[in-house]
Amino acid sequence: MLIRIDPASTVALYEQVAAAVRRAVADGTVRRGEQLPVARELAASLEINVHTVLRAYAVLRDEGLIDLRRRRGAVVTAEAKPRARLNELVGELITEARREGMSADELTHVLRERYT
Template identity: 40%
Template sequence: MLLKLDTTDTRPLHEQVAGAIRRAIAEGECAPGDRLPPARDLSRALGVNANTVLRGLRTLRDEGVLEFRRGRGVTVAEGADQRSDLLARVRLLVGDAALQGYSRADLIEMIRGIA
């Protein structure tokens, strides 16, 4: 898995790490069940602190994109490729709504009204 960070990106590094992994999954570099390299190896390859990588990995775990398994390391979750795409679209929606003056609570109410 070849990950790169954009040095001109103003987002926090842990978000960039998470984004790079999401992109690798979306582009098929990592498939569900694949094991990721250890955080230390990723941090060396990306030129960032290992804690930064771990924070990005935890974000992806919380989103359901990655699974942490004791003794087996970090693996890509089943359905992560589809979930990653959906989460990206949700983020765009939240951003667009904010530009139009809607809060997350407003979006939740809109979604409840649809379902």
């Protein structure tokens, strides 16, 4: 599993690590039952603090994606539901936009303006 981070990004390092793991699970690079890299080793390879990796792993644990155990490390426990929450929110946004009479082009324009 390849994890890359961008130290210049406004996204917190721990969130970048968590997002990389989510993507790896979603695209099948990492499967249920597989062990993730040991936090200390991953931190060293990314040249970040071990607590940053541990925080990312804690977020993933809280999401139910991984299990953390002493001496066993981080293990993927669930099949990813890629962007499930995001898809749910987009559905709600589309419903509300239709209710307001907004076209798809108008909604896309608003999203592009707000995203940057």
